[in-house]
Amino acid sequence: MSAPASVFADLSHYVAVPRLSGLAMSPDGSRLVTTVATLNRKGTGYTTALWEIDPTGEREAHRLTRSAKGEAGAAFTASGDLYFTSSRPDPDADEDEPRSALWLVPARGGEARVVHSRPGGISGVTCARDADVVLVTAGLLPGARSEEEHAALATARSEGGVEAILHSGYPVRFWDHDLGPERPHVFVVEEAPEATAGEDGEDEAPPPLPGTVDRPAPLQLRLLTGGLAAPLNEPHPVVAPDGSFALLSVPVPQARAERRSALVRIDLPSGERRTLLDEDGHEVEAGPISPDGTRAVVVVDRITTPTEGPHPRLSLIDTTTGETAPLAHDWDLWADPVAWTPDGSALLVLADSNGRRPVFRVDVATGEVTQVTHDDAAWSNLAVDPGGRVAYGVRSSYLFPPEVVRLDLATGEVTPLPGPVERPSIPGRLEEVETTTEDGTRVRGWLALPEGGGEGDGTAYPLLLWIHGGPLSSWNAWTWRWNPWLMTAQGYAVLMPDPALSTGYGRDFVQRGWGAWGEAPYTDLMAITDAVVARDDIDETRTAAMGGSFGGYMANWVAGHTDRFRAIVTHASLWALDGFGPTTDAAFYWQREMTAEMGEVHSPHRYVEQITTPMLVIHGDKDYRVPIGEGLRLWYDLLSRSGLPAAEDGSTVHRFLYFPRENHWILAPQHAKVWYEVVSAFLAEHVLGEEPRELPHVLGLSPAPAEVMEQARKA
Structure with missing residues (x-):
């Protein structure tokens, strides 16, 4: 899928250039998956597909998924299974209107298959690194107390042709879409009880039919974010490596239709929630959790006023006590923390700097900041190999669109990997x-x-x-x-x-x-x-x-x-x-x-x-x-x-x-x-x-x- 040299002289060629975004790495570092958008047959939109890229750079990239509806949101489990979301039809279900469902490609290979589908669909997937714990984000109608009630209400709304939304709070819109009536929530994915309990009460799974490939047990969603003081907007849970808990920034309603955010810890086995950080006059955003799960980095920013602009700063937070400590507070750039080094000694962050967006290393003990990359590029994704010597990321500049590269964390050397899209010739x-x-x-x-x-x-x-x-x-x-x-x-x-x-x-x-x-x-x-x-x-x-x-x-x-x-x-x-x-x-x-x-x-x-x-x-x-x-x-x-x-x-x-x-x-x-x-x-x-x-x-x-x-x- 190379881009022709004439892409900038012909708009039809330009809009047809494949567009790469995002990066997911398997926990063992052996697989990289990115998303590529290509022009659909009618030329009226883009269809996304998942592509695998060889971290060693020895093999060409190859396509993993293909459908008219497209796929997105790739996430690897600890065992190497690949989850994604897609609205493509389930070949094993009778659906008049396909919806965004949760799909899985087994680590051992084989066809992708639906593992969970629900009215309103599933919008995102997050997996723990060291345990097969999976969280999803999905909408839930406020009047529903269960997935069954949600389905019934959604069906009644759809069949009745009702689009009205009754609001009792603010906001009611976001960028390009209306908020409600479904409210975004976070769920943990788990096996349905009927799939694990036999007639005698002993745990068992039905054996596969002779000559067939066994299908995964039916899954269910368990709600983790019910009863919040205000609806979530675009939740981004951060899961501990061992899958025992997650951190989530949640809205805190204020007077006069204001809102800010606080940080909560959710125990995933029990669903118990407790607030870790809630500072009046401040916003807090959850960042990555340390390899041992004891600390996390958060970005805390004061709420702006007409005379005082934003001042976001990094802090370390104890994931048990909520105690915080400043990290590199003298650094004057707006940092976006993306990953810990495997030994827990440093954080890798991205930050706009002088017309670029380099990778920086922040020493956890001293707060010392070191710039790792020095190319004229902007980095948007980063995943660290388990060995800690290299990282993989997506970068771009005004001379080339996004591409997947390997970064030597010791030397800062950057090596482009064979990807699904070639650089166009710049005029x-x-x-x-x-x-x-x-x-x-x-x-x-x-x-x-x-x-x-x-x-x-x-x-x-x-x-x-x-x-x-x-x-x-x-x-x-x-x-x-x-x-x-x-x-x-x-x-x-x-x-x-x-x-x-x-x-x-x-x-x-x-x-x-x-x-x-x-x-x-x-x-x-x-x-x-x-x-x-x-x-x-x-x-x-x-x-x-x-x-x-x-x-x-x-x-x-x-x-x-x-x-x-x-x-x-x-x-x-x-x-x-x-x-x-x-x-x-x-x-x-x-x-x-x-x-x-x-x-x-x-x-x-x-x-x-x-x-x-x-x-x-x-x-x-x-x-x-x-x-x-x-x-x-x-x-x-x-x-x-x-x-x-x-x-x-x-x-x-x-x-x-x-x-x-x-x-x-x-x-x-x-x-x-x-x-x-x-x-x-x-x-x-x-x-x-x-x-x-x-x-x-x-x-x-x-x-x-x-x-x-x-x-x-x-x-």
């Missing part, structure tokens, strides 16, 4: 750029340039300023949604800076922009743009600014504060902060971000009359993080009040690209193609000065090409 080159702002702050970023050329040869490229979302984020990893090489293939240079509020530069760098989005983040962006357009190979007269989410907010702010750009593209953007705050899916968090007065000062809508730059507005109707009302109000304000209002006949230079069924991200392949085609046409007209391009015929705005007419006639 350009990447440079690191930086400047110093008026207040003396260093601001850096990446500059993607077309192939060939260079300063001094007379070539001057048009420039696209890309502003990242978040805002607590960094341009440091490959992205399929905002890929600069699609634009360098068209002759643009793409600037991807990390202004104030970006991660990877310390707490003070975040604090510079906290509660003041229109100040340091904006001036940082203009300062580094000034530095880049001063180059001989950049054409200062042909520039555009683009961004999504917070980047869309900033694109709107830029539009109202400067006319230096020829075009602005704003995607899923915040426009009127007074309306955004109460309607986003996490309004309680927004109240921590800015006071009403701050929101008024930094709201882009106040400057609509000053906008004289053509704008392309893009929004998905199912966006719950930045609701569609923001895009609708922005569009109306542009046409009615901007410095470039609609003409008397209603025509306008502005454009609104609306996706009725997309959310915060444009994920469907056919819509991603439309997104880039419309953006490219808008930029070509306003930045390059070309005549308006013909837009994609699938928008219905132009006659269908001959080949489309011929296909329609044949159909």
Whole structure:
């Protein structure tokens, strides 16, 4: 499955490139499994499959699963069995509507088989390292006291065609989906009693039929998280290596629809729960548990206020007493702990740093932090071999998409492993750029340039300023949604800076922009743009600014504060902060971000009359993080009040690209193609000065090409 060299010149090729994500390692370190998404037959979505990668790098990767519905969530048990979830039909069951079930591939090999299926499906799997203990996450209707009652209620709801949800708390939405009526819970998987007790009361299992392969005993789910004070959202239990207990971050309801989190310990045999860490004014997230099960690392962050940004720090917690001790509290980066070394002496963590995301080692005894990897890449997954000498991870950069690699923990040497996806050929080159702002702050970023050329040869490229979302984020990893090489293939240079509020530069760098989005983040962006357009190979007269989410907010702010750009593209953007705050899916968090007065000062809508730059507005109707009302109000304000209002006949230079069924991200392949085609046409007209391009015929705005007419006639 190699990617053709033309992937960035042809959007049909681009959306068809296989996409790798995630990594699971068997407890003995002999097997690695990743997930690969490929374009479905209709070209309207992606189907995922599990692939196995040889940790030694000697054998080619091979595919483990195949189905139209796809597979995800790979997790190994201590005995080497591989669990995953899938909605593909069970060949041994009569199901009119297949649902996401729990599947198993035996360690000894053989066909995958369903081991548990239930109404509402199963969404995730977590396994203990040293014991065959399996936890799953799944939804449960609040009125159900058992799986049987849940099934009955789900059937009545489905057959009655009822979709209504009655809420009694907050939140009610999350990113791109409604919450409820089912509430996420954590269950332990165990054999059903009838499968283990014989007629005489002795434990026994029915013998397999002659000439057949024995099937696993029927399984049942035992609820572990019933009776919590507030519903879980996306639970991520962390299981002790011996399978005796799990740690889980749980929500703690607060006054005025607020919430924070605490840490509980769940005894898995008994289901008993007790709180280990609950600090007023703080959030806590469970991290990995030590090999001997006595300690765990947690990330504790104070609840932000309009004047104080986040300050997440690592701590060690005794898993029995709940006693905590600080770990590397002087380290100024935002650490994500991923694994212990096998001897329990150190933790491996990931953290954004200077436009990369390296692997770091934190010594447990001293708190000393050592950077392990020094490549220009961002690591997203990491699993440590039982021997402790090597680790396996997934990394990417702007020069290559995610790939599985082996890491020598002693030397930091990185070796790519033969994987299911080959690197595409990049149509350009990447440079690191930086400047110093008026207040003396260093601001850096990446500059993607077309192939060939260079300063001094007379070539001057048009420039696209890309502003990242978040805002607590960094341009440091490959992205399929905002890929600069699609634009360098068209002759643009793409600037991807990390202004104030970006991660990877310390707490003070975040604090510079906290509660003041229109100040340091904006001036940082203009300062580094000034530095880049001063180059001989950049054409200062042909520039555009683009961004999504917070980047869309900033694109709107830029539009109202400067006319230096020829075009602005704003995607899923915040426009009127007074309306955004109460309607986003996490309004309680927004109240921590800015006071009403701050929101008024930094709201882009106040400057609509000053906008004289053509704008392309893009929004998905199912966006719950930045609701569609923001895009609708922005569009109306542009046409009615901007410095470039609609003409008397209603025509306008502005454009609104609306996706009725997309959310915060444009994920469907056919819509991603439309997104880039419309953006490219808008930029070509306003930045390059070309005549308006013909837009994609699938928008219905132009006659269908001959080949489309011929296909329609044949159909």
